[in-house]
Amino acid sequence: MTIVVLRIGHRPTRDMRITTHVGMTARALGADGMFLAADDHKIKESIDKVVRRWGGDFFVRIGVDWKKEIKQWKENGGMVIHLTMYGLNLPNAIAEIKGRDLMIVVGAEKVPASLYDLADLNIAVGNQPHSEVAALALVLDHLHAGNELRKDFTGGERKIIPARSGKHVEPTNLDVERV
């Protein structure tokens, strides 16, 4: 099962922080990559830096044509879900999306009307307005049934040693080699 996030409607100055959070949440909670329908190098740089430091193989592709990506994903047999408060509520749709190769589309400002029809399924995380970061996190958690939190991220420069109190971070071989 491959899961990618497609972020559309990103406005470079205004959405910088929230789009970075979409990417970091996608990575931390078990998605494989993010497509960004805007040519914002800063977003890619900051998420790539997180991957270098903390591991895993999450990818970011910027400047994508969102309609083309959706079309291609579907042609390759994947399913496209659009997160919107107007969709089917997640508990009623989870069985239909679990185990599929998924492209999860999240908006920023008002999304183009055509997206509601282009997506295979419009999914709401509760039928009330809130946030793309919260919606994405809950969808990923439902898809992985909580197991994404146990994912091992390898290949980074640093590793967190979970600590009951204080902060414990160790350099990996990669970090030592670089110094």
Ligand code: SAM
């Ligand atoms: N006002 C915008 C509109 O009408 O399209 C939505 C803005 S909202 C802050 C940004 C994104 O959060 C939406 O495009 C959607 O992907 C996501 N979102 C917000 N509430 C949601 C919900 N209840 N369920 C699923 N996604 C939601």
